[in-house]
Amino acid sequence: MTLPGAPRSTEAAEFWNALGGGDGTLLRQECVQCGRSRLPRTAMCPYCGGWESHWRPVTGPARLVTFTVIRRAPSPEWAAHAPYGVAIVEVAPGCRVLVNTDWLPEHADLGRPVVVAVETGDGGPRLVASRGGDEAVSQ
Numbered sequence: 001m002t003l004p005g006a007p008r009s010t011e012a013a014e015f016w017n018a019l020g021g022g023d024g025t026l027l028r029q030e031c032v033q034c035g036r037s038r039l040p041r042t043a044m045c046p047y048c049g050g051w052e053s054h055w056r057p058v059t060g061p062a063r064l065v066t067f068t069v070i071r072r073a074p075s076p077e078w079a080a081h082a083p084y085g086v087a088i089v090e091v092a093p094g095c096r097v098l099v100n101t102d103w104l105p106e107h108a109d110l111g112r113p114v115v116v117a118v119e120t121g122d123g124g125p126r127l128v129a130s131r132g133g134d135e136a137v138s139q
């Protein structure tokens with residue numbers, strides 16, 4: 001059964017095209033005025049109020065910020081996968097993304113390095129975090 005992809009906004013088309021367009025690149029939004037990064041995408045920079053930004057590849061380490069374990073699937077597509085982990089991962093300072101995890105996270109995992117990968121399927125690209133070593137880098 002095809003897993004549904006994340007809802008996509010047209011304002012973040014460049015983000016989604018890079019993520020699911022074959023190269024599986026995770027992008028962050030970088031403010032032209034102050035140079036700070038942010039995710040999820042916003043029209044205005046929350047740090048300086050600037051309105052211009054560029055998309056840049058994420059290259060730094062990622063870490064688990066918070067998580068939940070889904071024990072009762074919200075739809076039939078996910079039923080075969082339950083229980084499964086859903087987490088917020090910081091992929092760069094100011095940049096957090098929602099991911100599935102390939103393990104069931106525990107409280108002891110908070111702050112741990114993770115590796116974020118892009119999985120593509122019929123429903124579109126999904127971000128999946130794996131437990132990484134100290135050198136965890138987002139791809």
Ligand SMILES: [Zn+2]
Nearest residue numbers: 031034045048
């Ligand atoms: Zn700014």
